[in-house]
Amino acid sequence: MFEAENVSKRFGRRTVLDGVSFAAAPGQVTALVGHNGAGKTTLMRSALRLARPDAGRLLVLGKNVRDYPSVGRVVGSSLDASALPPNWTGRLAATLIADLLGLPAHAAEEMLARVDLTKAAGDRIRTYSLGMRQRLALGLALLGERPVLMLDEPTNGLDPVAQRFVRDTLAERALAGATVLVSSHDLLALETYVDRVVLIREGRIVLDESIKVLRAAGASLEELYLQAHDAELRKAG
Secondary structure, three states: OEEEEEEEEEEOOEEEEEEEEEEEOOOEEEEEEOOOOOOHHHHHHHHOOOOOOOEEEEEEOOEEHHHOOOHHHOEEEEOOHHHOOOOOEHHHHHHHHHHHOOOOOHHHHHHHHHOOOOOOOOOEHHHOOHHHHHHHHHHHHHHHHOOEEEEEOOOOOOOHHHHHHHHHHHHHHHHOOOEEEEEOOOHHHHHHHOOEEEEEEOOEEEEEEEHHHHHHOOOOHHHHHHHHHHHHHHHHO
């Protein structure tokens, strides 16, 4: 379970998160959808203690993230594949994360094989294509089958086969009981595998609903996204 309770965050005069509250449940893939700058990444960074909210609480498994000695032991995450240390090899990154999680040595090699990076495991990450970095970042997040997954644009730069692998893998983790929170601009793809949609606009939640209810109402994610966008424009005008 991941919960945001009345979370607010400002950068100078700009409000990035404005009283955000929602829950991502175990056994489900929850999509966090919104325009660039809506607050999605800031929320995830705050959940991982890479940023600190000005108000509110973020809970993982019912516990405030600030109270975890290392929240990364319970949350597998991938927020920015380009931030991986460029001089590390893929194998070094996998081995270090596996070691931090107390996993056996073979876990790193199994992960590299799972994301089709065995042949490139000894190469420096700076030589990887965007798609290879994305696959490595996903693999690192999957190591240890931690109970919560947070992924920001996990299919960016991936070919259709790799995108399908990501979708299937996230659905499998949810089926196994994990809480999966994913942000993406690929609205058509999200509709095929998410269970719940949280739409954030200008730092506020404007929609929080199950995909089944949305489908029953005949609404697509793209339509809802554009409706929220147009509503904000009318309000601003």
